Amino acid sequence: MDGYSQTELMICAAARELEDGRTVVVGTGAPCAAAMLAQRLWAPNLIVMFEAGGLGPLLPTMPISVGDSRTFHRAIMAASMTEIMELCQRGGADYTFLGAGQIDAYGNINSTLIGADYSRPRVRFPGAGGANDLGSLCWRTLVMTLHDKRRFVEKLDFLTTPGFLTGKGAREAAGLPPGTGPYRVITDLCVLGYDPRTCRMRVESLHTRVTVARVQENTGFALSFLEPLAETPPPSAEELRVLRQEVDPYRYVIGRT
Amino acid sequence: MDGYSQTELMICAAARELEDGRTVVVGTGAPCAAAMLAQRLWAPNLIVMFEAGGLGPLLPTMPISVGDSRTFHRAIMAASMTEIMELCQRGGADYTFLGAGQIDAYGNINSTLIGADYSRPRVRFPGAGGANDLGSLCWRTLVMTLHDKRRFVEKLDFLTTPGFLTGKGAREAAGLPPGTGPYRVITDLCVLGYDPRTCRMRVESLHTRVTVARVQENTGFALSFLEPLAETPPPSAEELRVLRQEVDPYRYVIGRT
């Protein structure tokens, strides 16, 4: 593994998407680690927000819950959910990170259920949570997820959170704020963006030793590939050091070795 | 004057309308004095609120402004204008007191302008302020005003704050909350209520030595009179003592003698 795990690689790749002087709404786990890593390396003015109300904390350790007291430790503001969601609704949130039970080619996400009958689902997932709000309102939505065919599907069982819906212009037609939408998907195989003409997912860089064929095999819909297709830069020694020693010293997220 | 002023009589008459365990939104001056008098005599649990955000203060002295620091001195809550207005909108405000530049038979109030041309009024008054909100949303609206023909008019120059609008059912038809509306008008001549069938103003009691003829002469529209027509009970010695010694010892409202 060249001295780093897939989780570490994903966190480092995600962190690089975050510019300084911007706001990011995160959950717990890998997205929070990515934001903390970016803060420590090049984005000291990246403001981290949590949907339950934490705004700009100095995170002493990884939060366990999106609402636990770490999320507003020495914060700029210990606010409310509506404060954060209204900030997003008026255009103040630059990035958000979401997970995905299922995701389709347009970046639409299912986190509600598996099955064909709403009233008797085969598997019930938690639901939209804050994901629908954040995916509707933040300027750029990033997804971190493992890459396999059960997740990357042609058709969602349930469209919980909007990506580009049915393609170009569909978000705006539905009433969602113009200029928002899916931005990156970071998996254990590659980093994907979206083709601006079609709004369909497009591979932008492959992780070391991953092939085009392997990515397509693990994806349930046709992908396009950016040309020339880059290799995802592996984590630098500095990134790994900060991630392991400062961001997640108790290895809550990057796991025990 | 039998040892009391018209202002003192009006304050005492107004205070008697306020039940214990209820909420009243007041401004400065006589309405605030009436609420304070009621609190001290029979309504210790009458909660006084101010539209700027003061909720349940222990008033140390008469406020000068609806937003000054007296209005939230040792209060239950130092809130915001939306907090108070939303409390009123969801039905939590029992009484409010309004003033009136002009008032018509249905209790509609003008506090905006005198003149026929909106863009070039003859006299500009302050405007709706919080009166429109409170008159729209509180359960019972009381007005305290001097009684003369320039104020009690057949037709308002501008309908700033809704009374019963054009009569029975008109408030509800306009979208205002059912069951709200004008309740009493307390003047230097009499106490008026509203005829439930017509929603027009009706004299309910005359102050000592005031005649029916004198009230009608000073009113620009036809009044009805409750039968039998009572005499407004004059201020009791106890009311006057508390008003003068505890409520307004500096005689801000009741005036210098």
Next chain:
Amino acid sequence: MGENPRAGEFFCAPDPDGLRDFLRRKPRDLIAKVTSAREAIARFVHDGDYLATGGFGTNRIPVALLHEVVRQRRRHLGFAGHTATHDCQILVAGDCLDRCDVAYVVGLEARGLSLTARRAFESGRVQAREWSNGALAWRYKAAAMGLPFLPARVMLGTDTFAFSGCWEITCPYTGMKLAALPALSPDVALIHVQRADEYGNAQIDGITVADLDLARAAKHVVISTERLIPNELIRREPQRTAIPYFCVDAVVEVRYGGYPGNVAYEYFSDEEHLREWLAVEQDPDAFRAFLDRHIFGVPDFQAYLALRGGETRLAQLRAEEMLDGPREGA
């Protein structure tokens, strides 16, 4: 996923005029409302009621009150699943629910899914409607504002919208499409706070989540508080009042009343116990025994705390909250 056949119908429909009439009659006297958890739940939570909880999943949630709801075997409750994690888990374990407005249920965030809660929703035993966290927070806010609905720019274009029952409206000025979120006024809200006086004036430390709006939106509010404080302390800092007394029907003093959740500046969550809850649900018999032991078999919340290690364990969680205790693995 198709359309919701029940668009425009809600588990708890907007009725601002009804709420106005209710609040008009609700007493506003400054009277002492301190009582026990048992008495508060007996008086204010009835079979069939629509219930909502404050806090956020495992943070400042009213666990002592929820145990009492289960212990008194309330049935057929509606529930607002606004990031409802351990709170939802408790209510489903007690078989208290039959309908739920879902924003986030059956999971405990990164800790995993509650098998019992999943089965309750998958079997259809608990009926669901879909919302987002923001949408439910705004639905409380609409009711708190005395409105029938609030417009919002979320849920649009999704199955979440279709299965909410919401309708779209058009802005008269801009022509924008908006979701019309119907006001949500629960029959009763259970809210845990750090401090309250005997009348129900409550102070909250840290994030308030959706509790300010919830307390104003609900018809009845039961407050559990880490500690009672004199009214004089409320009046000394009137802008710290998060919930004014006239919203509140009962005040219950329960130290550690949010355990095993986190209460800011008081104690951190007991992750070990939360993991135990999730694990034991894998075996229905063991889970029944677990509930008998921890909820049905104890007279009150203090006995539950004693079973969990009492002051020794709580002192550890206090130390962890103050960031000077041991760090547990998540």
Next chain:
Amino acid sequence: MGENPRAGEFFCAPDPDGLRDFLRRKPRDLIAKVTSAREAIARFVHDGDYLATGGFGTNRIPVALLHEVVRQRRRHLGFAGHTATHDCQILVAGDCLDRCDVAYVVGLEARGLSLTARRAFESGRVQAREWSNGALAWRYKAAAMGLPFLPARVMLGTDTFAFSGCWEITCPYTGMKLAALPALSPDVALIHVQRADEYGNAQIDGITVADLDLARAAKHVVISTERLIPNELIRREPQRTAIPYFCVDAVVEVRYGGYPGNVAYEYFSDEEHLREWLAVEQDPDAFRAFLDRHIFGVPDFQAYLALRGGETRLAQLRAEEMLDGPREGA
């Protein structure tokens, strides 16, 4: 009074997508924004802008900043007349306004009417639209929420409604009629607070009036503060943050910056000086001299305070605020 021929047109029209684009580009870095009143007004208030002020008439209003607007002779401003009393009086005295959304103007509550302000509105020199205080507060709130409008149950059935330019809407669920209050996002808000850090994180003591929503609704915000505090004090009590730094463009430290108004827990209003303002307006020549002396003729607000009696007078007002000073007749 008939109909408003300009229904649906507003001095400051709702444009949530425009506000989103603006706020997307607005910097969010934690950088020091401390500057002088002169520089802040020069940079952030331009001729023709739509302006709003925090506080309530004579309470916690940004007088030092308003004097600077007058001193720099800004013209053709729009203004949100949300219980605007002494603040409106100052701006009209400086001939700064040509349009105003009126809820309450030209009066100073029980103190009387400003003759200059009355004449400005009566002559048509300042154009007006009518609103209520609640309506303007909710218009800020709509913008702060990122919405094009908020529904409300006020102004209905009145000339106030007709001359606001508002439209009615119907609730899709209840059929209720509602006023659709258009979002109001001023170009610049001037807000006075008790404490702020160098980045603009602000704490407010006492009632917040409409300032929390206004700060979030406005495109630019200039804060004047009784005192600067270290960021560490903001972070020590994060729930005391009333206005977060990213809303704020400039921070001006002006001790007594709300004089002659009242600033809670700091100083009471100078009623004598407010009466003097009202009285001197009766004579146009005397009023010009009064303005020359107090605003145009002084370099900054400290010089104005010195003219008013300086520390001696301010100490009296501080004592009066603490309720241990002499009580003045109103």
